[in-house]
Amino acid sequence: MTPMYIIVGVLIVLLLLGFFTVKQQSAVIIERFGKFNSIRHSGLQIKxxxxxxxxxxxxLRIQQLDVLIETKTKDNVFVKLKVSIQFKVIQDRVEDAFYKLEYPHDQITSYVFDVVRAEVPKLILDDVFERKDNIAVAVKRELNEAMTTYGYDIINTLITDIDPDIQVKNAMNRINAADREKVAAEYEAEASRIRIVAKAKAEAESKRLQGQGIADQRREIAQGLVESVDVLNKVGINSQEASALIVVTQHYDTLQSVGADSRSNLILLPNAPSAASDMLTNMVASFAASSKIKEMSASEVISKRSDDVSSRNYNDSHQGYDSALEDE
Structure with missing residues (x-):
């Protein structure tokens, strides 16, 4: 009975060894006597x-491979590019992916190197940054054509980093800083110009309004003086006396307005209490002198005219006398 138990035990062990499980998103290659037999997918399987x-x-999951490549651009700048390739095994081509390609990562890396080093030297450094998506598309197209034969599908390719030489980066940073300073200077100059123009316009408008205000003020003052003189004339005060009275009134009004401001440093000369009466006396004397000068001027004119008439009469009489002597 012991050999029988041994045989049964061996059979049970062999039977248990025939069962195995396959994980999700995985495929197991089964060989029979060293030859491909079948592909087993996720779940409980038996062999x-x-x-x-x-x-x-x-x-069978999507995998990512990062490839770091150093190459030269058209303007002789060495640059490092990091290319990320996302790929997976085609589910219907598991046999080809397993048997046709032993090291898929190395194969993909070789194709990426070949494409990038063919595309980047056609571009200057600035275009490499601007057209990195075009480079990624070229890499994906080339990889798809090559890797589909081996049962691999290229999902996406990305240029995740572009790193120029450190000296080139410093030069680019200086260029960008200079450009930004230039733009800032242009904006500051334009702002300064706008402020100057606005200030000039404001000053011009202020001067215009100030001139208009002074003109209106003088017009109203003149109108007020005319009305004041007319009113004073109606009560028997002549124009000279009215003018003197108005001047005295304005003098005291000015003194009152100056005294009302405690911070004023204006000094009126003369500012004695008798200043107004002296001013009035001087004005009256001036008006009187002016009237006398006018009267004297009129008398001189009349006298001169009389002398001219006498002179003409004298000349006429002598001419008549001379003519009578010639007749005799």
Missing amino acids: IPLVDRKAGVVN
Whole structure:
């Protein structure tokens, strides 16, 4: 009975060895006597013990490979590019992916190097930054054509980093800083110009309004003086006396307005209490002198006219006398 138990035990062990599980998003390659037999997907699977074996496991999930490449641009600038490739095994091509390509990462890296070093030297450094998506599309197109044969699908390619030489980066930073300073200077100059123009316009408008205000003020003062003189004339005060009275009134009004301001440093000369009466006396004397000068001027004119008439009469009489002597 012991050999029988041994045989049964061995069979049970072999049977248990025939069961195996496959993880999600994975595929197992089964070989029978060293030859491909089948592909087993996720779940509980069974194989013939001692006949079938698991040759390998193929990952069906999306994978990413980062490739760092150093190359030269058209303007002779060395630059490092980091290219990220996202790929996966085509589910219907698991056999090709397992048997046709032993090191897929190395194969993909080689194609990426080849494409990038063919595309970047056609561009200057600025265009590399601007057209990095075009480079990524070219890499994806080339990889898809090559890797589909081996059962791989290229999902996406990304240029994730562009790193020029450190001296070139410093030069680019200085250029950008200079450009920004230039733009800032232009904006500051334009703002200064706008402020100057606005200030000039404001000053011109202020002067215009100030002149208009002075003109209106003088017009109203003149109108008020005319009305004041007319009123004073109606009560028997002549024009000279009215003018003197108005001047005295304005003098005292000025003194009152100056005294009302405690911070004023204006001094009126003369500012004695008798200043107004002296001013009035001087004005009256001036008006009287002016009237006398006018009267004297009129008398001189009349006298001169009389002398001219006498002179003409004298000349006429002598001419008549001379004519009478000639007749005799």
